[in-house]
Amino acid sequence: xxxxxxxxxxxxxxxxxxxxxxxxxxxxxxxxxxxxxxxxxxxxxxxxxxxxxxxxxxxxxxxxxxxxxxxxxxxxxxxxxxxxxxxxxxxxxxxxxxxxxxxxxxxxxxxxxxxxxxxxxxxxxxxxxxxxxxxxxxxxxxxxxxxxxxxxxxxxxxxxxxxxxxxxxxxxxxxxxxxxxxxxxxxxxxxxxxxxxxxxxxxxxxxxxxxxxxxxxxxxxxxxxxxxxxxxxxxxxxxxxxxxxxxxxxxxxxxxxxxxxxxxxxxxxxxxxxxxxxxxxxxxxxxxxxxxxxxxxxxxxxxxxxxxxxxxxxxxxxxxxxxxxxxxxxxxxxxxxxxxxxxxxxxxxxxxxxxxxxxxxxxxxxxxxxxxxxxxxxxxxxxxxxxxxxxxxxxxxxxxxxxxxxxxxxxxxxxxxxxxxxxxxxxxxxxxxxxxxxxxxxxxxxxxxxxxxxxxxxxxxxxxxxxxxxxxxxxxxxxxxxxxxxxxxxxxxxxxxxxxxxxxxxxxxxxxxxxxxxxxxxxxxxxxxxxxxxxxxxxxxxxxxxxxxxxxxxxxxxxxxxxxxxxxxxxxxxxxxxxxxxxxxxxxxxxxxxxxxxxxxxxxxxxxxxxxxxxxxxxxxxxxxxxxxxxxxxxxxxxxxxxxxxxxxxxxxxxxxxxxxxxxxxxxxxxxxxxxxxxxxxxxxxxxxxxxxxxxxxxxxxxxxxxxxxxxxxxxxxxxxxxxxxxxxxxxxxxxxxxxxxxxxxxxxxxxxxxxxxxxxxxxxxxxxxxxxxxxxxxxxxxxxxxxxxxxxxxxxxxxxxxxxxxxxxxxxxxxxxxxxxxxxxxxxxxxxxxxxxxxxxxxxxxxxxxxxxxxxxxxxxxxx
Numbered sequence: 001x002x003x004x005x006x007x008x009x010x011x012x013x014x015x016x017x018x019x020x021x022x023x024x025x026x027x028x029x030x031x032x033x034x035x036x037x038x039x040x041x042x043x044x045x046x047x048x049x050x051x052x053x054x055x056x057x058x059x060x061x062x063x064x065x066x067x068x069x070x071x072x073x074x075x076x077x078x079x080x081x082x083x084x085x086x087x088x089x090x091x092x093x094x095x096x097x098x099x100x101x102x103x104x105x106x107x108x109x110x111x112x113x114x115x116x117x118x119x120x121x122x123x124x125x126x127x128x129x130x131x132x133x134x135x136x137x138x139x140x141x142x143x144x145x146x147x148x149x150x151x152x153x154x155x156x157x158x159x160x161x162x163x164x165x166x167x168x169x170x171x172x173x174x175x176x177x178x179x180x181x182x183x184x185x186x187x188x189x190x191x192x193x194x195x196x197x198x199x200x201x202x203x204x205x206x207x208x209x210x211x212x213x214x215x216x217x218x219x220x221x222x223x224x225x226x227x228x229x230x231x232x233x234x235x236x237x238x239x240x241x242x243x244x245x246x247x248x249x250x251x252x253x254x255x256x257x258x259x260x261x262x263x264x265x266x267x268x269x270x271x272x273x274x275x276x277x278x279x280x281x282x283x284x285x286x287x288x289x290x291x292x293x294x295x296x297x298x299x300x301x302x303x304x305x306x307x308x309x310x311x312x313x314x315x316x317x318x319x320x321x322x323x324x325x326x327x328x329x330x331x332x333x334x335x336x337x338x339x340x341x342x343x344x345x346x347x348x349x350x351x352x353x354x355x356x357x358x359x360x361x362x363x364x365x366x367x368x369x370x371x372x373x374x375x376x377x378x379x380x381x382x383x384x385x386x387x388x389x390x391x392x393x394x395x396x397x398x399x400x401x402x403x404x405x406x407x408x409x410x411x412x413x414x415x416x417x418x419x420x421x422x423x424x425x426x427x428x429x430x431x432x433x434x435x436x437x438x439x440x441x442x443x444x445x446x447x448x449x450x451x452x453x454x455x456x457x458x459x460x461x462x463x464x465x466x467x468x469x470x471x472x473x474x475x476x477x478x479x480x481x482x483x484x485x486x487x488x489x490x491x492x493x494x495x496x497x498x499x500x501x502x503x504x505x506x507x508x509x510x511x512x513x514x515x516x517x518x519x520x521x522x523x524x525x526x527x528x529x530x531x532x533x534x535x536x537x538x539x540x541x542x543x544x545x546x547x548x549x550x551x552x553x554x555x556x557x558x559x560x561x562x563x564x565x566x567x568x569x570x571x572x573x574x575x576x577x578x579x580x581x582x583x584x585x586x587x588x589x590x591x592x593x594x595x596x597x598x599x600x601x602x603x604x605x606x607x608x609x610x611x612x613x614x615x616x617x618x619x620x621x622x623x624x625x626x627x628x629x630x631x632x633x634x635x636x637x638x639x640x641x642x643x644x645x646x647x648x649x650x651x652x653x654x655x656x657x658x659x660x661x662x663x664x665x666x667x668x669x670x671x672x673x674x675x676x677x678x679x680x681x682x683x684x685x686x687x688x689x690x691x692x693x694x695x696x697x698x699x700x701x702x703x704x705x706x707x708x709x710x711x712x713x714x715x716x717x718x719x720x721x722x723x724x725x726x727x728x729x730x731x732x733x734x735x736x737x738x739x740x741x742x743x744x745x746x747x748x749x750x751x752x753x754x755x756x757x758x759x760x761x762x763x764x765x766x767x768x769x770x771x772x773x774x775x776x777x778x779x780x781x782x783x784x785x786x787x788x789x790x791x792x793x794x795x796x797x798x799x800x801x802x803x804x805x806x807x808x809x810x811x812x813x814x815x816x817x818x819x820x821x822x823x824x825x826x827x828x829x830x831x832x833x834x835x836x837x838x839x840x841x842x843x844x845x846x847x848x849x850x851x852x853x854x855x856x857x858x859x860x861x862x863x864x865x
Contacts, residue, residue: 021097023197024084024228027062028052036135036196039080043071045218048080048201058103058157058226065107069220070116072207078216081121081200085135091125095191096311096427098232100162108222110151115207116219118148119200120162122175126193127185133195141195143182144175151201151221164191164234169814169844171862173790191234192428199225236302237425238310238402239294244274244421247294254288255281256414259406261292264420269313269359273420277318280326280415282408289408291331295401297339304396306525308428310364318418320353322408326415328352330364331403332380333387336395343390345382348375353406353417363427368394437461437521437529440469445502445517445538452543454502458519458532460495466524469493470531470644471500471517478518478533484840486518488643503743506542507760508571513542546573547760549600550716552607560685560694565598565609573597575726575739583725584747585737591615593728593739601714601761606704608633608661610695616730617688619663623733629693631661632669634749634756636721637705637712639767639794642839645721646753653788655709656721656753661695663688671706710788713796715835716762723749723756767835777829778802781855786836786848790862793841797822797834797848804828805853811836812847822848838863 024030029052039046046069053065072078086092094100100120110116123141125133132140146162147170166189167174177187207217239247245263253259257280264275282288295301304310312330320326327348334343347364367379371392374383380394402424408415442459456471471490472481480486490500504513515538520531549571553564565572574580575595577587587593593614600607610631619628626632636646638654649656649670658669663686665678676699677684685696701712723742729735738747742757749755778800786795801807809823819841822834843865849858 021230022228023230025060025062026052026064026226026228027060034084036083036085038083040071040074040078042073042213043078044214045069046071046078046080048082050082053224056105056107056224058105060227063105063224063226065222065224067222068201069218070201070203071218072115072203072205072216073213075205075208075210077203077205077208079200079202081198083196083198085138085196089130089133091133091192092194092197093192094122094164094194094230096234097230098164098234099230100164101231102160102228103157103226104150104160105155105157105224106150106153106221107155107224109153110219110221112207112217112219113152115217116151116201116203118150119202120146120148121198121200122189122194123182123196123198124185124190124193125195126188126190135196138196139181140183142177142185143180144177144189145170145180146172146175148172151223165189167843167864169862171845173862173864233425235307235426237423238301239424240270241274241422241424242271248296250293251291252293253280253290255283257281257288257290259290259292267315267317267420269422273315273422275418275420276404277418278406278416280406280408282411282413282415285411287408287411289405291403291405293333293401293403295333297400299400300397301399301402302426304366304399304426306430307366307426308430309366309426310424311427312362312364312424313359313422314352314362315357315359315420316352316355316417317357317420319355320415320417322410322413322415323354324350325410325413326353326406326408326417329375329403329405329407331405332394332399333401333403334390334395334398335400336398337388337390341390342387343382343394344385344387345380345394346375347377347380349377351377353419366396431525433523433525433527436527437464437467437523439530440519440521440532443517443519443532443534445515445534447538447540449540452504452541454504454515454538454540456500456502456517456519458498460498461521461529464495464521464523467495467521469495469497470520470522472519472531473502473515473517475514476516478516478531481518481520481531487641491644503757504540504542505545505758507544507547507763507765509544511542511544512539514539545759546571546599547762548720550602550714550762552600552602556607556698558683558685558696558698560687560696562598562609562611562694562696568598570598570600573599573741577739580739581741581743581745583738583740583745585728585735587728587737587739593726595726595739603713605698605700607698608695610661612693612695614691614693614728617691617693618729618732619688620732621664625660625662625664626727627733627735628663628727628729629688630663630727631695632725632727632750633659633661634721634723634725634753636753637701638720639718639837640721640758641719645756648752651707651709653710653791655705657704658750659704661686661697666697666699668704668706674706676703713833714761715767715833717764717767718761719758719765720761721753721756722759725749767837778831781852783850783857783859785859786861790864791838792863792865793838795836795838795861797836798831799834799850800831801827801829801852807850807852809834809848809850812849814845819846
C-alpha cells in the first residue's frame, strides 16, 4: 500500500526540503489503493480514468493522465473526484508550508466550455477525536474548498498554485468553508490536521436536463498532472544556509580542532547548503570541541515563544571517524538579563553524526529543561558550563545567537566528519497567553488650535507589560473600530507613552473639523483588548496644505524657467526656518534656505519643481550626496487610509518610494539606487547659481515603479503618504541641517514611513470615485478587468463609451445582492476609471456590471483582507 504517512515520511525520507515537500512525483504507477474514487450517484456516465504517462511530462519521468467525463444529472450539476488520505489515525501536516502547487497540462479542453472547473479540497479533522480520525469517518471532517477554472485552457504546461489560507469566499487564491459537505468543526483551517486532500471536477447546473436527467450534458476532456508539492515557509527561518561561507561566525575549539564551511551547490534543498567539514581534537580531561556561533549583539532571533519546535535539515555525508565519540549540540544564547549577561542553553543529540548519508530532519523541542541539568535531546538546559546562570529560565524572545558545536568525550582522540545543513527554522504553534488586555480607560483629546493638532491621551491598562497601543480617529462616534471612516492614526505606541499627537490637515484650505477618538491595547502575544472611546468629540481646525495638483501647467518645459509654475495657480509647498520643521542641525534664519516647491501629476508623469533661495549652494562629488544640497522625497503611490502607516517601505499593491533629487541626477533609492536621470537628461534640470538653485523635472510613473509594484493612476482625493528631507550645506560635504514636511521627521524618514506625513492628489479630501481620462474618443464599449485583482482595499475599473448616454455600473456580492452603485448618470463619450474603496466590505468574490445603452457586461473580482 502506497499511502503517505506524511509526518513519518518527513522524518525518514532523505532529499527533501522543509520548505518544499513532494506529495507525489507521478513518476511511477500508483498503487490501486492510493486513491479513493467518488462521483455523483445519479449518473452512470460520469468517470475519471487515471493512468501513468511517460510522453507528456513536466518533471521527472512520468505524469498522471486523467480522462474524465462529468455529467450534470442533479439540479445543481454533478461531480467526480479522487481523494488521497492518511493511513490509520494519522493526519497530514501542511502547517510548515504556504502553498500547494501542481503542474497541469490541459491536453483536451472540456467539451462543453465554461461548465466544469477543478476544485482542490482539504479535509480537516481537528475537531474529531484522535482515535476516530480514520478514512471511514471522513465525512466528519471540515471540507475546505478552492476553485480553479482551468479546463478551457489551451494545451501546455501551467502551474496551479493554491495558497494555504482561508480567504472566506469562493476563490483560487485560497480555501473557504462553504458548508456544502462534511461537518461543522471549529471553522478554523487547521493545516496540521488534514486527514485527506482531494481533486474534484465539478460541473454546473447549466447542463441539467430536468425532463430527463440522464440526458443531461456531459463535459469531457483530458488533463495531465505532475510534480505535486508543498512549498513556502510558514514559520520563521533562522538560517537558510544559502551563503553560509560568507556569513559572519565566531569559531571556538580545543587543540587543533577546526571547522571548514563551504557553500555546497550540488547537494542542497533549495539554493545551497552549508557544508561543515569538522575535526575535533580532544586534549582535555573532559574531551574537546569545535564550534561556530551565528548571530549578532544588536538583534534578537525570531521570538521562539510561540513555537513548539525548531527543525534542522541535515545530510551526514561523512560519518564520524570515531563512532559514538562526538555529539552534535545546538546552543542558544539568552540575553534577557542584559547585553553582558549571556546564558548558554544546550540541546544535544547522539544520533546525527553517526547517521547514514541522506537528507533527514532533526526536530528540536523548544522546551526549557531548567538550569543545572545536563543536556539531552528533549529540549534545552543550562548546565552552567559557560556563561551565567541569569534568571534560570530560557527567555525565548531574548535569544541573540546560536551555536553549532561538535563535542568529543574521549580525551586524546581526534575525530573527523562531514555534514550538510539546510533550513534551520521554527515549527509548530504554542500560545501561552489567551487573555486580552483590559479596555483602555481615560481616553480623551485636547485641541491645540495654534498648531492644528489634537493631543490624544489615555491611561495604560493594568496587569500588562510590553503592551502596545493603537489609536483610532473618526469624524463619527466610534462604536466599531472596523466601521467606515475609522482611521488607524497610530499603532505600536509603547507603554508609558500615553499620548499621541494627531496633526490635522486638509487639502489647500483650512477647514473646521470634529474628531472622535478611541484607543485599544495589544499585549505581547497579540491579544487585542476592547477599544476605549473618548466621552466627547474634539473640534479644531485642519490646516490647509499644498497638494499634488492634477492641473499640470500647460506646455510645461523642463528648462529651469519656473514662470509657468508660478502662473499656474498651483499652491506650492513652502519651507523655511521660521515655519517649517527642522529635523536636524541649525538654520540661522529664513535667508539660510527657503524653498518654494510645486508638484503635479497626470496619468503618465509626476512633475516636480523647486525654487531654492539659499545663501550657499554646495556640491562636491567627492563626498556623500546627502552632505550637500539635495532633496529626498519619500512617498507612497496609494491611499494611506484607513492605516496604519507602513512600518517599512513596501512593494506590491501599496508601494513606497524614496527618490533623491541630486546635483548629479535623480536616483530611485529602493530600486538598487537606479539612476533615472543624469544632469544631461532632457527631463531633469538641477542648476546651482553660487547660492540659489533650481530643480525641475518630470518623471514617468512607470520609471518610478519596479518589481511587483502596482501601476498607479492618480485620482482626485487620494491621500498619499509623503515627506521630504531637504538637506542644506554651506560648505562642501558638510551638512548643516535638514528641513522636512513631516513634523516628526528628525532625519529618520528614510527609516520608516511612520515618520512621514501626507497630502492629497487634487483638491478633494477623499476619492471622487470617478476620474475621466484624457485622449481620443473610444470606438467601442468595453469593461476592463479591475486592477489590482485580488485587491485590498482599493481597486480600479476602466470602461469606455463610444457615444454619450446613460451609464450604470453596479457591484454585487457572490449571492447576487447589490452592495453598491458605482455610477448612475449620463456620461459623455470617453474613457473612465471607477475607483472602489472596499474598506467596509468583507473578503469575498464580487461581480461588477455595466449597462450603457444596449451594452451589458459582467466581470468578477476578489477582495482579500
